[in-house]
Amino acid sequence: MKITSAALLSPLACVSTSFAFLNALEADAAARLKNILSPDAAVYFPGSDTFDDATERWQNWASPRFLAAVEVATEKDVRFANKHHRPFLAVSGGHGMVGSLGNFNYGIEIWIRKLNTINIAEDGKSARLGGGLLSKEVTDALWAKGMQTTTGLCECVGMMGALLGGGHGILQGGYGLIADNLVEAHVVLPDGSRTTASVASNPDLYWAMKGAGHNFAVITSYTIKIYNVPANNSWVIESYIYTEDKLEELLELTNAFTEEGEQPVKFLNWAYYVSLPDVDPDHPVIQYKLLYKGSTAQASHYTSGYRALSPVSITSDTVSYPDLPVINGNSNADIGCQHGYSVLQYPISLHQYNVTAHRKAFDIFADYTRRYPGLNASFFMNEGYSLKGVKGVPAESTAYPDQDGNLLIAPVMIFFDPAEEDHADEAGKAIWEVLLEGSRTPNLDAYVNYVSKGESVQDIYGHEPWRLEKLRGLKRKYDPANTFRYFAPIW
Ligand SMILES: Cc1cc2nc3c(=O)[nH]c(=O)nc-3n(C[C@H](O)[C@H](O)[C@H](O)COP(=O)(O)OP(=O)(O)OC[C@H]3O[C@@H](n4cnc5c(N)ncnc54)[C@H](O)[C@@H]3O)c2cc1C
Structure with missing residues (x-):
């Protein structure tokens, strides 16, 4: 086990109670932890490079603050964490973005990346x-x-x-x-x-x-x-860029392909509204990505319709499953995997595109990103995954509450100056309002892994009353002290 520390240099040192704890923890760590943790475990304190690596996050806004990171190497190491009567939080990819993580103050990170067998x-x-x-x-x-x-x-x-x-x-x-x-x-x-x-x-x-x-x-x-x-494991991926005047036709075409919301297993689509001034200096453009499991010839059933809408550009590739993130812009080298954003997301799951409501949402997004250049890096995400396999599982058999949400929609409001937070929030809420008005249910359904702030527990964990009752009963049984209360808490 390795212990590194530069705790006295830490900015946390100005917080007196935390400082006292930090000293105690450090002394404790030096004296006792090596007897408790496994040989491959390590403890890092603020001021060390590894502490920075361990605690660096995708999301800067409302991020948790840590006194120490314990890099666990065995299950037994994890059990150490609850002995210090400090809050603790498991971290693996560091992409958790929910605002409640900001309530995590000066606790211990259980850095779990070494549990990787x-x-x-x-x-x-x-x-x-x-x-x-x-x-x-x-x-x-x-x-x-x-x-x-x-x-x-x-x-x-x-x-x-x-x-x-x-x-x-x-x-x-x-x-x-x-x-x-x-x-x-x-x-x-x-x-x-x-x-x-x-x-x-x-x-x-x-x-x-x-x-x-x-x-x-x-x-x-x-x-x-x-x-x-499967023997035939190729995926066709086509990316199109459209100017905003194509929005309605594009969404109608997607609706037509999704059989009343039931998206075919082999066909996936994403539409991102992004700022691309070289293409359109005045409006966001639509970056549309289509994925088809099969050959180019088979994919043409879908691609021909999108090509016929005269995109500004088309790129086309055929790859296998592990290479999709590279082609799709979701690889470790791409922007989504970099750290240090301040992001507010306003997720809403929808059955199908309501084209009128979506136009209103697009215009709100365009208006805010134009009026406030500090929001210019924002994008508006529309994800169309097939739900066929999801609906094959009885809805009541898991705590995932929303098997009807064919489309995962979320304006992703990115800002670097905290003064922009209110504008980002206004935009997100205005978009929520028009999309909810145009949806077939009065309830907001928000995917828990995409939420930032503003959703109710029902929006996140389900509007059927039995779901929350069951979850709260289980909290009383398994976590009566509400130790796990930092990621979209049930209470
Ligand atoms: C760029 C980007 C791409 C994304 N893509 C997808 C996607 O394709 N599909 C999708 O469904 N979601 C996606 N998400 C959302 C993602 O699921 C959530 O952000 C999730 O919380 C990230 O988990 P993490 O391990 O990376 O983050 P972390 O911050 O490490 O973990 C998030 C939370 O999960 C809990 N946790 C993590 N590991 C453990 C563990 N071993 N034991 C107990 N608790 C644990 C902790 O409460 C922690 O606070 C994406 C998010 C981003 C930012």
């Missing part, structure tokens, strides 16, 4: 994964053995971080959400005890892990279903 079962039907793995690590390791499962789109996102809220990914049309593939989770509960959550063991906790899992435990390892890569 991958063992494929002999029957090839499941794999046991470490709780700290990232999406790409899982995709690549399985692919090397001719296997795959649903993983997140961005290479750098934590597999477990995504799973705990459901976990959307390209393969969900066939296999369901990442969470739908969870077989069992090995967890450390708030009191430091270990247990397993599965159909056979603590089935109620197992249910909660799949959609509301951030509220209950640290997951040290888990077993997930995996599948053989």
